Structures are given as structure tokens and as C-alpha cells.
Amino acid sequence: MQIYLPIAEVSVNAFLLLGLGGIVGILSGMFGVGGGFLMTPLLFFIGIPPAVAVATEANQIVASSFSGVLAHFKRKTVDLRMGTVLLIGGLVGAGLGVYVFNILKAQGQVDLLVKLCYVVFLGVIGGLMFFESLNAIRNVKKGKAPKRKKHNWIHGLPFKMRFRVSGLYISVIPPLIVGVLVGILAAIMGVGGGFIMVPAMIYLLGMPTKVVVGTSLFQIIFVTAFTTMLHATTNYTVDIVLAVLLLVGGVIGAQIGTRIGVKMKAEQLRILLAMMVLAVCGKLALELLLQPTELYSIAAGGH
Amino acid sequence: MRRLILSVALCIAASLPAMAEEVVLGLSSDTVSINTNFDGSEILIFGAVKRDAPFPAEPPMEVIVTVSGPSEPVTVRRKEKKFGIWVNTDAVEIDSAPSFYAVSTSTLMGLSLSETEDVRHSVSIPRAIRSVGAPDNISNSETFTEALIRIKSKSNQYQLNEGTVSVDEQTLFRTSIALPAALTEGDYQTRIFLTRSGDVVAQYETSIYVRKVGMERWLFTLSRERAFLYGLLSLGIAIFAGWGASAIFSVFRR
Numbered sequence: 200m201q202i203y204l205p206i207a208e209v210s211v212n213a214f215l216l217l218g219l220g221g222i223v224g225i226l227s228g229m230f231g232v233g234g235g236f237l238m239t240p241l242l243f244f245i246g247i248p249p250a251v252a253v254a255t256e257a258n259q260i261v262a263s264s265f266s267g268v269l270a271h272f273k274r275k276t277v278d279l280r281m282g283t284v285l286l287i288g289g290l291v292g293a294g295l296g297v298y299v300f301n302i303l304k305a306q307g308q309v310d311l312l313v314k315l316c317y318v319v320f321l322g323v324i325g326g327l328m329f330f331e332s333l334n335a336i337r338n339v340k341k342g343k344a345p346k347r348k349k350h351n352w353i354h355g356l357p358f359k360m361r362f363r364v365s366g367l368y369i370s371v372i373p374p375l376i377v378g379v380l381v382g383i384l385a386a387i388m389g390v391g392g393g394f395i396m397v398p399a400m401i402y403l404l405g406m407p408t409k410v411v412v413g414t415s416l417f418q419i420i421f422v423t424a425f426t427t428m429l430h431a432t433t434n435y436t437v438d439i440v441l442a443v444l445l446l447v448g449g450v451i452g453a454q455i456g457t458r459i460g461v462k463m464k465a466e467q468l469r470i471l472l473a474m475m476v477l478a479v480c481g482k483l484a485l486e487l488l489l490q491p492t493e494l495y496s497i498a499a500g501g502h
Numbered sequence: 503m504r505r506l507i508l509s510v511a512l513c514i515a516a517s518l519p520a521m522a523e524e525v526v527l528g529l530s531s532d533t534v535s536i537n538t539n540f541d542g543s544e545i546l547i548f549g550a551v552k553r554d555a556p557f558p559a560e561p562p563m564e565v566i567v568t569v570s571g572p573s574e575p576v577t578v579r580r581k582e583k584k585f586g587i588w589v590n591t592d593a594v595e596i597d598s599a600p601s602f603y604a605v606s607t608s609t610l611m612g613l614s615l616s617e618t619e620d621v622r623h624s625v626s627i628p629r630a631i632r633s634v635g636a637p638d639n640i641s642n643s644e645t646f647t648e649a650l651i652r653i654k655s656k657s658n659q660y661q662l663n664e665g666t667v668s669v670d671e672q673t674l675f676r677t678s679i680a681l682p683a684a685l686t687e688g689d690y691q692t693r694i695f696l697t698r699s700g701d702v703v704a705q706y707e708t709s710i711y712v713r714k715v716g717m718e719r720w721l722f723t724l725s726r727e728r729a730f731l732y733g734l735l736s737l738g739i740a741i742f743a744g745w746g747a748s749a750i751f752s753v754f755r756r
Contacts, residue, residue, distance in 0.1 A: 201683065203540040205718040206725060210541050210683030246684075258736045265744030273752070311589050424737055431733030435725050439736050440538075446740055450747035487587040495649030496590070498577045 206438035207251040213444055215245065220259065220445040224452020227260075227393075228267045229460040230412065230472045235260050235423075236317070236394050236479060238445070247441065254430035254437045255445070260423040262446035263453040264416045270457040271413030278364035278410050282417040284371055285378040285396070289422045292382020297429070300387050316388050318484045324398050325476035331402070332470040339466065365406045365414075373404060378418075385422060393419050394476055401469070408465035523563075524552045525694050525706035532708070534681060534690075535715040542683040545569075545710060548676035551696060557672055561699040564607065564614040565667045565675045568625060568695075569710065571602030572688035573632075578646040594646040598632040601686045603660050606677045608667040616700030623702060625695065627651055627660050658682040687712055 202213045219241055223234035235256050242252035271277050303312055358371045377399045385392035393415050400411045431437040460468060530546035547567055557563070576599050582591040607614045611626060620626050633647055654660040659682060667677040689709045696704040714722055725732045 200539070201541040202538055203536055203683070203718060205714060205721045208684060208686055258740055261737060262740035262744045265741050266747045267744075269745065269748035270751075311587075427737055427740075428730075428733045431725070431736060432729040435729060437725070437733065437736050439721055439725075439732070439739070442736055443739060443743075446743045450743050453744075454747050454751040489588075490583070491581060491588060493649075493653065494581045495646065495653065496579050496581075497650060497653055498579065 202440065202444070204247075204251075204438050204441050206436065207247050207255075207441060209246055209248075211245060211247070211441075216441070216444040217448040219245075220448025221452040222448075223445075224263050224266075224449035225456035225459070226452075226475065227263045227449070228270070228453035228456025228458075229463075230393070230397065230456075230468065230475075234263065234393075234449075236321070236388070237475075240479070240483070247438075248436075250434060250436045251438050251441070254427070254434060255441045257423045257426040257430060258437055258439075258442040259445040259449055261420055261427060262442075263449040264420045264423065266450040267453040267457055268413060268416040268420060270454060271416060274413075274461070275364070276409050277413035277417050278362055278406070279417070280360070281362045281365055281367075281374060281400075281404075281406070281410075282414045284360075284374045285381075285414070285418045286421050288375040288378020289382040289385070289392070289418055290425060292379035292384075293386045293422055293425060294382075295379070296383040296386025299383065303387075313388055314483055314487060316384065318480055318487065320384065320388075320395060321476050321480035321483070324395060325473050325480055327402070328398055328469055329473035329477060332466045332473060335466040336470065339464075362406075365404075365410050367404070367406065369404065377403060382422065386426070392422065394472075397472070408468065412460065522554055523557070523696055523704045525696060525704055526550045526552050527694060527706055527708060529692075529708070529710065530678075532710055534685070534710060534712045536685065536687070536713065536718055537716050538718060540683065540685075540718075542685070543681045544678050545681065546676065546678045547692065547694075548674070549694065549706075550675075551673050551704070553673075558698075563669065563672050563703075564609055564697045565669055565677075566608070566614055566625060566695040566697065567604075567606045567667055567677050567679070568630075568691075568693045569602070569604045569679050570600045570630060570691045570693075571686060571712075572690075573598040573600045575599070576650065578650050580646065580649075592646075594633070594643050596631060596633045596647065596650060599650060600630055601659070601688070602681070602690065603627055603630050603654075604663065604679050605661070606663040606666045606679060608665065608669050608675065610664050611662065614697050614700070615695070615702075619697070619700060619702050623693075623695065623705070625693075627662060657684065659684070681712075685712055687714055 200213045201210045203210045219238065223238045226237065227234040238259070239252055239256050242256065243249055268277060359368060360371050361368050377396070381392040381396050381399065384395055396415045396418065397411055400406045400415065401408060406414070427437060527547070527549040534543050534545065551563070576596050577593050578596060579590040579593045581588045584591065605611070605625065605627060615625055620629050624630050628647065628651065631647055631650065633643075651660055658680070661679070663677075663679075667675055669675045690712055692708050692710055694706040695702050713719070
């Protein structure tokens with residue numbers, strides 16, 4: 200069934216979009232990532248104009264994250280306090296990110312920067328997470344108890360706060376900085392930032408994996424809602440019909456994903472996410488390294 | 503006095519061939535409505551040639567039909583390998599390129615229309631694209647225009663349909679043009695040329711209106727004129743859908 204999208208001005212298969220939304224939704228619920236880093240390239244691939252894909256994706260992430268976070272609230276696996284601290288940092292970062300994005304856009308080459316960002320961050324995060332979880336799985340098999348709550352320099356900082364749900368007593372400075380950095384990257388790369396946020400929370404802040412997912416989703420809702428409004432009012436690129444098709448699949452997928460995620464071990468969850476992140480990274484790296492079949496590209500408008 | 507008579511006579515002589523054959527046109531529809539399940543459209547263009555005098559048998563009459571979507575400036579970029587990765591390097595701005603362009607002819611393009619007439623009326627696809635010139639630092643800028651045509655042709659946005667106009671008895675002609683699903687709104691200028699041995703002997707112009715209708719129209723207008731409300735509506739739907747799915751699934755769980 201073909202549907203004409205009023206803002207994107209292309210006609211696409213409705214079932215294809217529902218399916219894509221569903222698959223990305225499942226992953227989103229399982230890992231606490233918005234799924235933007237997967238969905239946005241997929242939308243490019245089926246012929247949605249990039250500007251519309253990025254803006255509409257933000258709106259869809261709001262829906263799937265909201266659906267996911269409700270499921271996590273029921274299990275009490277959302278650290279509201281930590282989420283709020285991260286969110287404050289995130290909004291500041293998003294503002295900064297949009298500013299940086301506009302400077303780079305004026306100099307051209309913004310596409311390249313976005314792609315390089317993806318490859319570098321996905322590669323580093325995916326690689327680190329993959330080896331860490333591999334070690335964790337080995338240790339569990341050998342019967343070693345996992346080391347937790349390592350004391351490092353982070354615990355020496357001032358402005359300490361108690362995050363009861365996470366079982367942490369740390370300074371607010373690291374989560375704020377993490378929030379700002381993720382916000383900047385999210386705005387530049389046009390994603391919610393969950394795939395950076397989740398590892399940062401696990402490895403930098405030392406939060407338990409089960410709490411991380413819900414908390415990350417909670418924060419993502421607000422950042423992407425903010426981004427959606429920015430895109431809708433300045434670029435007019437949010438396609439509501441596209442968003443509805445994606446989010447119907449997405450919210451259902453997120454519910455299923457959350458249930459799968461709860462049944463799995465934390466190490467397994469992390470290693471799967473790592474593999475997915477590495478796969479996307481590999482694909483983008485190939486695009487940069489191999490000679491494209493069409494060397495030319497068309498963009499609307501003049502300079 | 504003598505000069506005046508001569509110039510009047512010349513005027514008549516000059517206008518005579520143009521007046522002698524005239525196009526009477528019909529369209530299967532002059533509006534194309536884009537609704538939610540729009541998946542491309544086919545328009546039938548047909549017509550007849552009205553003549554004051556019996557037509558000359560030779561050379562044969564040929565018909566060219568062009569349909570052109572709204573034009574806009576585009577930027578064509580070329581990738582090059584730098585530091586081991588493929589990046590956009592050169593860019594050429596093309597002043598005006600139609601969003602859609604179709605040329606249908608009754609015989610081969612080269613036989614229907616001479617180069618001079620093509621330049622005058624901008625009929626063929628390369629002529630329909632207006633490019634004033636590339637920056638000095640870019641050599642062979644015509645490859646950029648060629649790339650634009652190649653990419654647009656691949657998605658059926660630019661079509662050269664040679665021999666698809668059927669002409670009966672040197673009087674009746676008909677053709678159909680397939681509009682792709684990815685169609686932009688606007689007035690699609692439709693031109694008919696009658697040619698003999700490469701020269702245009704008559705010309706006719708009309709417009710096909712491509713419009714979004716119903717929900718498509720409403721949403722598009724809302725997104726432009728009340729962007730804030732539209733944004734809130736998008737968010738509202740997202741939140742509602744997220745909550746709805748969660749509520750439905752918790753019912754299933756019980």
C-alpha cells in the first residue's frame with residue numbers, strides 16, 4: 200500500500216515503514232537507545248529527503264521512548280533524579296550543538312563531519328563495550344564475581360548527591376558533563392544520543408545496567424521533543440504522516456523490546472548492543488572508503 | 503507608401519505559415535490531485551491540427567510534447583577521494599532546473615527538431631536546464647549538468663520518450679505521460695510543437711495543475727502557517743501513541 204507523504208513529497212510503502220518502525224522499536228526498548236542512529240540512515244536509504252528524515256525521526260523517538268519509559272516506570276527502573284541532572288546538561292548541550300552545527304554548515308562539509316562523527320563514536324563505543332562485555336561473560340562463566348563500584352577520581356569531586364535508584368553517591372558534575380557532551384553530539388548527528396548515553400552511564404558513572412535503560416529513555420524524550428519543535432518551527436521538515444507510520448510500529452516494538460530486555464542478562468544485552476553499533480559503524484565506514492557508484496549528488500537550492 | 507505596403511505584405515507572409523496550422527488540444531484532465539494514496543499518475547494528451555488550407559504532403563509533420571514541472575535552483579556536488587575517504591569537493595550551482603521534465607516525440611528527437619529551434623524554444627532536456635556557468639576553478643562543468651540529468655532520469659523525473667506520440671492522417675495526435683509518485687506541487691507547463699523538417703510551424707501552450715488535496719493539503723498548510731501548533735500536534739500524537747501502546751500491553755499482561 201503506497202502512501203504519499205505531504206512534507207517529504209514522496210510516495211512510500213506503508214507496510215515497509217510499519218515494519219522498520221517495529222524493528223527499530225524492539226531494539227529501542229531492549230537497549231534504551233532511541234534508535235535514531237539506525238532509523239535515520241534507513242530512511243535515507245528508502246528515499247526520504249535527509250532533512251525530513253532527521254526531523255521526523257526525532258518525533259518518532261519521542262513516541263518510542265515514552266512507550267518504553269512507561270514500561271520501565273512500572274518496574275521502578277528509572278532514576279528520575281539522575282535523569283533530570285542529565286537532562287539539564289542535555290538541553291544546554293543541544294543548544295550548543297545547534298550553534299556548532301550552523302557554523303559548520305556555513306563552511307560546507309557538514310555531511311562529512313556527521314558521518315565521521317558516527318564512525319568514530321560508534322567505533323570507539325562499540326569496540327569498548329564489545330570487549331568489556333566479552334570479559335564480563337567470561338568471568339561469569341569462570342565463576343568470578345563482577346567488580347562493581349570501583350573508586351576512581353570521579354568520587355573525589357564536590358557537590359555530591361545521592362541517587363537512590365542507581366545506588367550511587369557521586370558528584371553532580373560528571374552526569375552534567377556527560378549530559379552536555381551527549382546533547383552536543385545529539386544535535387550535530389541528529390539522534391537522541393542514547394547509544395552514547397547508555398555506555399557513558401554504565402562505564403563513566405557506574406550505574407547498574409537495568410536502571411540505565413529507563414533513565415536514558417526518560418532523558419531522551421525531552422531532548423528529542425525539544426529537537427522536534429526546533430525542526431518543525433524553523434525548517435518545516437517534520438512529516439507527521441511519516442512519523443505516525445513509524446511510531447505505530449515503533450511503540451509496539453518498544454513494548455516487546457522492553458520485555459525481551461528484562462529477561463536477558465546485562466552482559467548479553469550489552470554485547471548485542473555493541474555488535475549492532477559496530478555493524479552500523481562498519482557500514483558507514485565502507486561508504487566513506489569505497490568508491491560510490493554515483494559520484495555526483497543533487498541538493499535543492501543554491502548556496 | 504510603397505515601403506509600407508511591402509512591410510505589411512512581409513508581415514502577412516511571415517505570419518502565414520504560423521497561422522496555417524493550429525493545434526487544438528485536449529487533456530485527460532488538467533488537474534492532478536495528490537491525495538494520501540497518490541502513486542503516480544498518467545495523463546493523456548491528445549489533439550488535432552486545424553488547417554486553413556490543404557496540408558503539404560512533404561515534408562511530414564512531426565509532433566513534440568513537453569511537460570515541465572516548476573523550476574528551482576539546485577546544487578550539484580562531486581565527490582573526490584581525499585586522505586583515503588570520499589568527500590564532496592566541487593559544487594556547481596545550476597540556476598534553474600525543472601523538478602520534472604518529459605519530452606515525447608513522434609520520431610527521433612534529432613529528426614523532429616533542428617538545433618537552432620531547440621535553442622530558441624528550449625525543448626530538449628539539456629536545453630530545459632538553465633546553467634549560467636560554473637566557477638572558474640571547475641573544469642568540464644558540463645559533466646555536472648549531465649550528472650543531474652542522469653540522476654533525475656533514473657528516478658523518472660526526466661524522461662525522453664522518442665516515438666511515443668502517435669500521429670494519424672497528419673492531423674490527429676496522442677500521447678500519454680507517466681508522472682512519477684514523487685511529484686512536487688505546482689503548475690506543469692505543457693507545450694506542443696508541430697514541426698516540419700526540423701522547423702517549428704506551430705506551437706501551443708497550456709498548464710496542468712498539480713495540487714495536494716484533502717488531508718495532504720491540510721497538513722501541508724498547517725505545517726507552514728501554524729508551525730508551532732503543528733509541532734505540538736506531532737508531539738501530542740507521539741506521546742499518545744507511546745502511552746496507548748503501553749496501556750494496551752499492560753492489559754494483555756494481566
